[in-house]
Amino acid sequence: MTHDHDHDHDHEHSELSETQLRVRALETILTEKGYVDPAALDLLIETYEKKVGPRNGARVVAKAWTDPAYRAWLLKDANAAIASVGYAGRQGEHMVVLENTPKRHNMVVCTLCSCYPWPVLGLPPVWYKSAPYRSRAVADPRGVLREFGVELPAETEIRVWDSTSEVRYLVLPMRPEGSAGWSEEKLADLVTRNSMIGTGLAKRPEELE
Amino acid sequence: MTEGAHDMGGARGFGRVKPEPNEPPFHAEWERRAFALTLAMGMPGGWNIDMSRAARENRPPQDYLSKSYYEIWLAGLETLMAERGLVARDEIEAGRVLHAPAPIKDKLSPEDVAQVLYRGAPTGREPSVPARFRAGDRVRARTLSPPTHTRLPRYVRGHVGVVELAHGCHVFPDSNALGAGENPQWLYTVCFEGAELWGAGADPTLRVSVDAWDAYLEPA
Numbered sequence: 001m002t003h004d005h006d007h008d009h010d011h012e013h014s015e016l017s018e019t020q021l022r023v024r025a026l027e028t029i030l031t032e033k034g035y036v037d038p039a040a041l042d043l044l045i046e047t048y049e050k051k052v053g054p055r056n057g058a059r060v061v062a063k064a065w066t067d068p069a070y071r072a073w074l075l076k077d078a079n080a081a082i083a084s085v086g087y088a089g090r091q092g093e094h095m096v097v098l099e100n101t102p103k104r105h106n107m108v109v110c111t112l113c114s115c116y117p118w119p120v121l122g123l124p125p126v127w128y129k130s131a132p133y134r135s136r137a138v139a140d141p142r143g144v145l146r147e148f149g150v151e152l153p154a155e156t157e158i159r160v161w162d163s164t165s166e167v168r169y170l171v172l173p174m175r176p177e178g179s180a181g182w183s184e185e186k187l188a189d190l191v192t193r194n195s196m197i198g199t200g201l202a203k204r205p206e207e208l209e
Numbered sequence: 210m211t212e213g214a215h216d217m218g219g220a221r222g223f224g225r226v227k228p229e230p231n232e233p234p235f236h237a238e239w240e241r242r243a244f245a246l247t248l249a250m251g252m253p254g255g256w257n258i259d260m261s262r263a264a265r266e267n268r269p270p271q272d273y274l275s276k277s278y279y280e281i282w283l284a285g286l287e288t289l290m291a292e293r294g295l296v297a298r299d300e301i302e303a304g305r306v307l308h309a310p311a312p313i314k315d316k317l318s319p320e321d322v323a324q325v326l327y328r329g330a331p332t333g334r335e336p337s338v339p340a341r342f343r344a345g346d347r348v349r350a351r352t353l354s355p356p357t358h359t360r361l362p363r364y365v366r367g368h369v370g371v372v373e374l375a376h377g378c379h380v381f382p383d384s385n386a387l388g389a390g391e392n393p394q395w396l397y398t399v400c401f402e403g404a405e406l407w408g409a410g411a412d413p414t415l416r417v418s419v420d421a422w423d424a425y426l427e428p429a
Contacts, residue, residue, distance in 0.1 A: 025304030041245035111218035165420035
């Protein structure tokens with residue numbers, strides 16, 4: 001799918017304007033026909049732009065890093081453990097959490113479309129939905145990881161999870177060294193979106209500004 | 210449909226992954242509205258997620274590959290609405306209402322948004338039969354090529370893997386996408402060695418899993 005930013009800019013611009021007009025007309029049609037309420041549309045957008053995003057997942061991870069009982073619960077019954085922090089629902093109805101260790105690195109993809117755990121990560125980034133990631137994550141994950149600047153030890157097992165059902169996977173990244181004694185709030189700052197997809201690692205303390 | 214351009218696992222030639230630093234959820238105003246219209250129309254439209262996916266992927270490869278993500282959503286939405294007489298193709302082209310509205314069961318109100326999202330649409334169902342496989346069982350992904358929607362990716366078909374997780378019974382997308390019933394059946398995570406999928410040159414540390422419904426599998 002084309003959605004990189006290598007296009008000729010004028011071309012992209014006119015294409016977007018045309019689509020913009022088409023979508024605006026469609027919204028008018030659907031509103032006039034009484035199928036949608038524009039206020040509900042505004043709320044849907046606001047929810048995924050302002051409220052639901054990777055900060056949710058980061059809180060879950062930080063809690064698991066500091067509370068062994070929570071970590072065990074999260075790995076055993078992710079739905080319940082995640083719901084206890086307040087996150088649940090659409091595109092996260094059946095959660096499984098995958099623990100990264102020095103021996104095993106988990107990475108998540110949806111080769112068929114764009115399945116992604118919305119309640120904890122928000123909407124997927126463009127690269128996650130793109131043909132390069134969807135085609136190569138299952139065949140050449142180390143090559144993909146290098147494009148994210150991640151080089152793992154040669155002996156580390158790479159375990160790729162293709163999200164072909166309604167089960168949604170969240171990676172529990174390894175806690176970085178040098179973060180002993182940190183609060184959950186501060187630890188959450190180390191947890192990047194990509195570290196919860198498996199295309200990145202948690203930040204090291206020295207990477208925080 | 211099977212064998213469509215959406216089934217991308219293992220395809221070559223798409224180039225490098227290009228992460229965008231500090232990427233926003235949307236890149237244009239129309240993406241916001243197309244996203245929200247698609248979510249909001251699920252209620253009056255009455256379709257399920259498998260019908261939505263089928264409508265998005267069921268197009269010529271050159272069309273699928275030349276559209277951006279939300280352009281595909283938009284095309285899928287237009288198809289679903291046209292099929293049900295909610296918005297006709299001539300209305301899409303004209304950009305205005307030409308026909309009387311179709312009767313709808315329900316409409317998403319602002320008051321219901323939070324609850325509808327929080328509830329989601331779980332696909333787990335009470336099992337009516339015991340699981341055919343257990344963790345550790347060797348299974349073969351069947352060689353299937355239905356002309357309609359399926360969630361068994363091409364790159365695992367015919368290959369042998371090991372059952373790792375059993376997720377209980379879930380709605381079966383192949384029938385649900387056709388409106389032919391939920392036909393819930395056992396769902397398993399099946400794990401394949403890299404070399405089983407990609408040959409001797411594969412990364413020896415690689416293992417890949419898919420989630421596979423009972424009908425996709427046979428004992429091996």
